[in-house]
Amino acid sequence: MSVEKQLRKPILIYLDSSDYSVLSKPNLVESELQQLTALRALKRSGDAIFVFSAAHISEMSPLDKKYAMAAVERTNLLVELCDRNALISFDRIMKAELTCLVTQSQELVDVHDSNGGWFPEMGSLISPLEEIDFAGALKSEMDMHTMNRNMRRVLKAGMTNKRGLFRSDLEKRYGPADYSELNRKIPMRSQDFTVIKNYILGRASRTQADRAFLESLRDPHYMAQWFIQYHEQLGAIGEWVRRPARNLLESCEITLTNLRAYLSDLSGEEHSEARSVLSGARWSELKSQGVIDIVNRLLSLTLPEAPPCNNVAVIEKYCPGIYVCINAFYDSLQNSFTERPRKVKSSDFVDIIHALYIPYVSYFRADKYMCSVLQPLAQPFGTQVVASPAQLISVMGVKGEIQGKQV
Structure with missing residues (x-):
């Protein structure tokens, strides 16, 4: 992606689902109230656009009726900040990038849908009309x-x-x-x-x-109301939203599982030797081959007639979101085998899926650990990864007024 293209894109802000939960709860503490005020001020200024994705819709859905009202409140905040500004779904962005790879197209994938088009392609859903027998x-x-x-x-x-x-x-x-x-x-x-x-x-x-x-x-307000009424059965919608992410996870897992299992079974001495493999030229080779294997697996699933690609530099150029996502998987795994290892959490894989959007937004919210993994990958695209709404407000220099105090 060229610097020129990066500069032309609007300022898009991708918050974490937890931000909408925390900032929509009753009885906010003063620091949270200040953050909410600043985010609202940023929205009103028109200087940036808050965006949401299918992942937000899925993750913000209540798992139990007693949490339904909280789901409505966080959805209300999402709509207040984002309106209908959505990012296209995982399956659509992956297919678009893979198509660019096959055609060698220089066109930048347009991931921003201002009319709430967060959902996957219709073909991957059992249409309600198919439900009518x-x-x-x-x-x-x-x-x-x-x-x-x-x-x-x-x-x-x-x-x-x-x-x-x-x-x-x-x-x-x-x-x-x-x-x-x-x-x-x-x-x-x-x-x-x-x-x-x-x-x-x-x-x-x-x-x-x-x-x-x-x-x-396209109407998140209605979606929240529906989740309240029918929280116990998300039905085809839940499966429809989650399937594209699962397809990418499974493609990555096939490549990573054997490597992770091998490294986990090593003895103390072997573990030390493995650390040498997990750095330098050997690790770069492993990671590059992993990117190639995963992308070719995705190609076979998405565009089965397309020829394979064995050039990681070409993949990085035409599939930036997929490239960032896969590299984040590998870098997170690498961190679990350092001298001060961090155990890989199942939630890491969910968080990393969101990274597909990093090349296409200006500010990307992640937790503190994932910031350390994602920021080096985001830097070539001019994207800033932030660990909290407070950090976002700080790096953007946002000012807001609350009871005479500035934030």
Whole structure:
């Protein structure tokens, strides 16, 4: 990525999910209140754009009904700061970067969607329309009433049209249908669900119905309300959001697991010898080969017709997000075998997934440990990795007023 391209991009700020949780809780202490005031002042100034991602939507969802109101409050803060400014999902950015790699395109991937397009590609979700089993519903009704063949033919003719969809006047004939089960599985605002219903009844097209469904997803406020009502079953949405991240994790894990297992089983003396492998030219070679193996695995999954790439410099140029992400995995693993080792945590892998966005934002929030891993990787892109909202406010020189005090 050229310096010129980096300078042209707007100032994008990517906060951590925990920031929205901490700063939306009741009874903030003074330092937290000052941070919140400064972030709001930054938003109002228009000097920067706060952005969220599918990871925020997934991580901020309540796991239990008793946490539902807290989920609403943190979502409200997310919407207040970000509006609908989202970063495209993991699967879309990976596919875009891999496409650039294959085509050698110099175009910078546009990851910013100002209309809330945080969600994965539609093809990776079971559309709510696929959840509507017209034939099954009709068969169940006929089985319930033990109808003979002639009665079934009459009922089917009266309920469905030539395309196999329900007739547009179905509800006039038989009364309103119960759609509650569908709405429990897939979140939709009432006005958008009306379009889905019209599609079922033959009064709207499939394109209109899919567009209405996506409009509901663009509204984080509605998503939070849906999580409260149906917190116990995230259904297809939770799986849809998490699947792209899991695909990347699994691709990395296949390459890293054997190396990690080998190093973990070493004796004390062997452990010392291993540390020499985990530095210098040998480690660089291992890491470069790991990047190549993982990217080629992703290519085979995403663009199966594409030829493999065996040049790590080319991967770094055309797949900067994937490159940063994979290197962060390796560097974190390396830190677990230093003289003062830090044990690799399962949460590290989740945090590292967010690093896919580092080349595309100006400020990236990570915890203190991950800052030490990610900042060297972020530096070539001009991205500043910060360990807290307070540090973000400090490095940006943001001023805010609260009860006569400056922050």
